[in-house]
Amino acid sequence: MPPVINKEKCKACGICADVCPMDVFFGTKKGEFPVITYPEECWHEGACVQECPIEGVIKLRIPLQMMICYK
Amino acid sequence: METQRVICDVLCVGGGIAGLMAAIAASENGAVKVVVAEKSNTMHSGAAGMGNDHFQCYIPDVHGDYEAFANDLLYGQFAGRISAMGREAMDFWFKNSYEIVKLWESWGIPMKYEGRYEFAGHSFPGQTLNHLKYSGFNQKPILTKQAREHSVEILNRVMVFDLITDGQGKVIGALGISTREDKLIEFEAKSVILGTGPCVRMWPAPGLQDFNRPLPPSCTGDGRAMAYRAGAELVDLELTAVHAGPKYLARAGQATWIGVLRDRYDKPVGTFLTKPNRYYNDMTLEVNKGIFNEYIKSGKGPIYMDTRGMSEEDLQYMLYWMKHEGNIELIKHLAEEGIDLRKNAVEFMTYDMHIVGGIPYNSKGQTSLEGLYAAGDEWAGGISCAAVFGWSAGKNAALYATSVTSTDLDKVKTDINTRKEMLQDLRSRKDGPKWQEANYALQQIMRDYCYTVKSEPLLEAGLETLIRLKEKTHQYLMAENPHELMHCLEVFNLLDLAELVFVGSLDRKETRGINFIRPDYILTNPMLDAKRHLIRKGPDGLPVTEWRKI
Secondary structure, eight states: OOOEEOTTTOOOOOHHHHHOTTOTTTTOOTTSOOOOSOGGGOOOOOHHHHHOSSTTSEEOOOOGGGOOOBO | OEEEEEEEEEEEEOOSHHHHHHHHHHHHTTOSOEEEEESSOTTTOSTTTTOOSEEEOOOHHHHOOHHHHHHHHTTSTTHHHHHHHOHHHHHHHHHTHHHHHHHHHHHTOOOOBTTBOEEOSSSOTTSOOOEEEOOOTTHHHHHHHHHHHTTOEEEESEEEEEEEEOSSSBEEEEEEEESSSSEEEEEEEEEEEEOOOOBOSSSOOSSSOTTOOSSOTTOBSHHHHHHHHHTOOEEOTTOEEEEEEESSOOSSOSTTOOSEEEETTSOBSSSSOSSOOSSSOOTHHHHOTTHHHHHHHTTOOOEEEEOTTOOHHHHHHHHHHHHHTTOHHHHHHHHHTTOOTTTOOEEEEEEEEEEOOBOOOOTTOBOSSBTEEEOGGGTTOSHHHHHHHHHHHHHHHHHHHTTOOOOOGGGGHHHHHHHHHHHHHHHHOOSSOOHHHHHHHHHHHHHHHSSSBOOHHHHHHHHHHHHHHHHHHHHHOOOSSHHHHHHHHHHHHHHHHHHHHHHHHHHOOSOBTTTBBOTTSOSOOGGGTTOEEEEEEOTTSSEEEEEEOO
16 A cells, blocks of 8 residues: 555655655654555655655555546 | 643644635734644645645736626636625635735746646636636645745644633634644634635545545544534535546546546537537536436446547646646556556546535634634635635734733633543543544445435434434544544544534425435525525534524
8 A cells, every 4th residue: 555665765854754644654753764654544645755855765556446447 | 641832823723725825914914923733734735735726816917807707707616605605705705816826926836827827627618717727736835935934833743623712702722632742732822713624534435445535534624613613603514515536546636637528438428518628628527526426326337538639739738737736646647557548538436525515704714703714615615715815814813813912721721621631531542443433434324314315304313323423432432642533533523513414404494406405395495595504503502503694
């Protein structure tokens, strides 16, 4: 479930935990890798992706039940 | 539980567009200490948290005659809400909208497209376009910066859950909790402005994931609920709306799409468009957003937003505005799924129901309580509404604050202690239901007893069950940490408002629009057209309704 964090690239700056409107990163400690405590509360708006200072560190995975329908 | 007291001239509850604009205006109009208490983080909170691309406004040099412009407002998006506010408020809104456009431009929010004011969308073919396309992707960080430069103190991760009155109906402060640590915050404020946004999570989500919503699931009608408990009037609370957009991916808008709504076999569903048009999107949606549900339920099949056939330029134009509307993740998902909007048509659906009534406020942002102001999605809504009325509420709340001499919270210490004990009970229970159970139970009741079609027996039965749920929730709910405590308080707010929706529905003995159908009162009563349905807490603590022109 979203978001997915690349720990090899993450600098643990904490910005994602700071800005997330739903606080899915609740419990993240300063200076440590972000923890995704409440993935089911993700709104998929992408604030964490936008504010992360290193491109590609955070990716939102759209859950299968939200997969778009088309023809 | 640790207690902190914050003393200020103006407290803005909610740091969305309305709250930040109010805070900046209050600071510019003489308020020395202005505080914004925001449940999440003002950088990306609220319905406009990830941006927006349409700002409803009147620009004299573009639109010319105001009367002709105003007349067309009563047909497009928000037509019902605009007419509910009344002509005076509508005129105030649109005659002040251009000032905000210029202000935002000066702050660094691009309000022009390729050097000109570009208007598109939300209007019927041939009518005046009143939605300014603007590049609002970064609007919340810019407004947050402006607020800080105006010496506004922003307290993020603070949920205000109740107002404090002096016992005579005057608001003198508010109570909040930190959503990160066990802390109660007592706000002693000369005036309070509510800007907590819309009310989501009262009805079930459109798909099987509660936070998959078109409006932010963090907005749970907190302002409306605390205003009611403090004695303020609410209006038309039983009237509801639904949103619509791409099926199952509800975190997406609808109007930026350039396309024609067609059925499975490519037959247009509406009568407004036959091919994609970048200036006039398919208004079938604005006429009836429930049409997708109706097609599925009646066996007619799915409806698609058919974008096929548009030019490459139109596609890039649409994607540009989608980004600014905050739909970057949708754009990425389309790419990952290999969906080419010039070749594929995306299925749309009707999203969840939400209330559109709220806290009635006038052009000064005043509510029915002294010292209490409101703006934005607390009632009518939309970006420009939030900006214009937020700005006005901030200015007037600051002027009012200069006349207030005393806001001594210690005189109402008993009230504060009662709420503190309630918080401690929630945090100290070792077993019991959590907020999700209560929220889902509420959503079931609203879906099964208070959806579009409702009658007296249905509403009475639903209200009985709701009251039982409410009692149990207050008795047994538990929170393992401050985050869960926030959700418990949200559910309490939703339950209070749901009760008012039931009471208001029972008292509205008519059918109105497509979302309020009473088989036991099948006619729309024209005598109620010009009146609003007010509801407030009576002397015995129970809701009292009244029909009145406001």
